[in-house]
Amino acid sequence: MFSIERIPDCEGSTIKLGVVEEGYTAPWPVMAEQSIRVLNLKFNSNDIILAGYAKSGTHWVWEILSMLLKGRAEPAQSTKEMLMFSFGTQEGFDEIPSPRIFNSHAHYSGMPYVLRPNVCKAKIVYLLRNPKDVCVSFYHHLRCAKDFDYHGSWNGFYSLFIQGKLPGGSWFDHIVGWQEAIESTTDSPILPVFYEDLKQNCTYQIKRMSEFLGFNYNNDFFEEIAEKCKLENMKANDQKLKKQYPIHTSEDGNNFIFRKGIVGDWKNWFTVSQNEEFDQITQKRLRGTNVKFQYSIDDKQNFQN
Ligand code: A3P
Numbered sequence: 001m002f003s004i005e006r007i008p009d010c011e012g013s014t015i016k017l018g019v020v021e022e023g024y025t026a027p028w029p030v031m032a033e034q035s036i037r038v039l040n041l042k043f044n045s046n047d048i049i050l051a052g053y054a055k056s057g058t059h060w061v062w063e064i065l066s067m068l069l070k071g072r073a074e075p076a077q078s079t080k081e082m083l084m085f086s087f088g089t090q091e092g093f094d095e096i097p098s099p100r101i102f103n104s105h106a107h108y109s110g111m112p113y114v115l116r117p118n119v120c121k122a123k124i125v126y127l128l129r130n131p132k133d134v135c136v137s138f139y140h141h142l143r144c145a146k147d148f149d150y151h152g153s154w155n156g157f158y159s160l161f162i163q164g165k166l167p168g169g170s171w172f173d174h175i176v177g178w179q180e181a182i183e184s185t186t187d188s189p190i191l192p193v194f195y196e197d198l199k200q201n202c203t204y205q206i207k208r209m210s211e212f213l214g215f216n217y218n219n220d221f222f223e224e225i226a227e228k229c230k231l232e233n234m235k236a237n238d239q240k241l242k243k244q245y246p247i248h249t250s251e252d253g254n255n256f257i258f259r260k261g262i263v264g265d266w267k268n269w270f271t272v273s274q275n276e277e278f279d280q281i282t283q284k285r286l287r288g289t290n291v292k293f294q295y296s297i298d299d300k301q302n303f304q305n
Helices: 029-038 058-070 090-094 131-144 154-163 171-184 195-200 202-212 219-228 231-241 272-285
Strands: 003-008 014-021 048-052 101-104 123-128 190-194
Touching: 014 029, 048 058, 058 101, 058 123, 058 202, 058 219, 058 231, 123 171, 123 202, 131 154, 131 171, 131 272, 154 272, 171 190, 171 272, 190 195, 190 202, 195 202, 202 219
Parallel strands: 048 101, 048 123, 123 190
Antiparallel strands: 003 014
């Protein structure tokens, strides 16, 4: 069962969500029904999956993976949405030859059944970003993308985030579910990659992903990819693709995918009390997992995983 609902924030502004089941919402309102079909999608073991909660930098990493797969540091001629589980159909995906780079913002439990361990060994790159920057980035995204019909304030949005009443559901549940999957399987082909690490040493993270995927390239190529995938270069390429794929730009011309691209923008938005409350919630909700996040680029005490 699924339904399109208007969910109020703490100030009464509403957001339009596709509710799949209690506590789980689709990444896009009209995609609620598709989220159920996603579970039965089939693909091949040599396909690559990019998973991560929305606003974690998935467009950036998808572009990096595309270049690694092609063996050339050339920008993609289509957008990652073409290979997003929740945007396509089995028939449409079958027309694209493997290996393909599928991507999804779904919780682990919302991923296709074939990804369960020992069924399909497709390798998964799992992208994470500190939740305060995710929250701010998602706020801008949802106010720009008209399908969600959200016009609330920062305070209102903050209340939705901590309750997990958002497209794709709760960030906290997303992390817990994926961490359980990573930590419970010894031969799990899942590589965690952190946005903050990419910001600090993109070339090294590209090398890690390349080795994980079994490619054999040299450092010059990783540096070339890091350069081509800098925010300003990706933004410029997106401008070119905009006519064909207008989904990244709001009606007033703002690009809500390639925005600031920094670590620590949350400091411009969180109040002191929101920050304290958020830390407590994060600590409580992630208790039992080994995951740690960096909230600013020099935040070395949190730099572990
Ligand atoms: P901000 O809104 O904080 O700027 P996603 O692709 O998962 O929707 O994530 C979008 C976020 O990743 C945005 O964050 C965007 O600016 C950032 N991003 C996209 N490409 C990037 C790049 N090449 N370098 C750094 N950040 C990037």
